[in-house]
Each structure stands twice: as C-alpha cells, then as structure tokens.
Amino acid sequence: MLNTKSISRSAMSFVMAASAFMIAAPASAQMQVFEDYEPSDAVYEMVTVNIEPGEFETYLENLKETWVQGNEIAKRLGHIEDYAIYANPNGAGEALDMVLMIKYSSTTDLAPSKERYQAFMREWGKQREESSQKTVREVYNNIRELTGQYHLREIILK
Numbered sequence: 001m002l003n004t005k006s007i008s009r010s011a012m013s014f015v016m017a018a019s020a021f022m023i024a025a026p027a028s029a030q031m032q033v034f035e036d037y038e039p040s041d042a043v044y045e046m047v048t049v050n051i052e053p054g055e056f057e058t059y060l061e062n063l064k065e066t067w068v069q070g071n072e073i074a075k076r077l078g079h080i081e082d083y084a085i086y087a088n089p090n091g092a093g094e095a096l097d098m099v100l101m102i103k104y105s106s107t108t109d110l111a112p113s114k115e116r117y118q119a120f121m122r123e124w125g126k127q128r129e130e131s132s133q134k135t136v137r138e139v140y141n142n143i144r145e146l147t148g149q150y151h152l153r154e155i156i157l158k
Contacts, residue, residue: 040154041106048148049098055143062139066132073123079116095147
C-alpha cells in the first residue's frame with residue numbers, strides 16, 4: 001500500500017528531475033544563418049595591448065610613425081579597408097589599455113600574398129623597415145605587452 005509521503009516524495013523527485021533536465025537540455029536554435037542573420041564578409045583584426053604606466057603617449061607617438069604609416073600604405077594599396085586605435089578609459093592596471101584594429105574586406109585578404117607583400121615593401125622602403133624594427137626593439141618591447149590577437153566578423157541580424 002502506498003502512503004502519502006512516498007507519493008509526495010516521488011512527485012517531488014519527478015519535478016526536480018524534470019526541472020534539471022529542462023535546464024540541462026540545450027534550447028533549440030531559432031536563428032538560422034543566412035535566413036535570420038549573416039556574417040559579414042569583412043574581417044576585423046583586433047590586437048589588445050597593455051602599456052606601462054606613464055608610457056601611453058610615448059607608445060601612441062611611435063605608433064604614428066610605424067603602425068599608422070604602414071596602415072596608410074596598406075589602405076592606399078587596397079590591402080585593407082580601414083584601421084583604428086581605441087583606448088580603454090578604464091585602463092590603469094588592466095590587461096587592456098589599447099586596441100589596434102584593422103578591417104579587411106574578406107578572409108582572403110588575410111592570406112599570404114607575395115604580390116601584396118612586394119607592393120607594400122616598394123612603398124614602405126628599406127629605410128623605414130629598419131627604422132620601424134629598431135622602434136619595436138628599443139621602444140615597444142620595453143613599454144608594452146601584446147595581450148591578445150583576435151579575428152572578428154560582424155553578425156548582421158535581418
């Protein structure tokens with residue numbers, strides 16, 4: 001003969017098991033790629049940087065002479081769409097003081113290309129190459145740490 005406590009415990013166990021299953025079961029996806037959203041062709045390369053205290057302006061000044069000039073050439077040659085520098089206003093001790101962002105038209109623009117490399121080097125020149133390498137060795141390596149590199153694709157909801 002079943003008593004009320006057994007039924008109550010069994011019912012409670014069932015409810016708890018069903019709740020656990022509902023929480024653990026993955027929700028069925030409602031969004032469908034290319035129907036409800038689509039990834040952009042463009043790819044954004046994001047490099048996160050931690051800068052030593054008091055060296056923000058030094059780093060920025062040197063970026064202007066190396067990274068910015070190089071990206072201006074790449075943009076003029078059509079190798080990249082755009083580039084940007086973002087600062088983290090919360091910085092101070094965080095692992096992310098700055099983000100360096102480059103926008104490529106598509107994934108294929110990230111692939112190695114002898115032709116693009118040679119075109120860029122003709123514009124950049126041997127003297128600037130040596131000067132920028134010296135800046136990396138003597139300045140950048142002492143005042144900053146690259147903390148991450150990511151490739152992102154914008155998701156466009158329909």
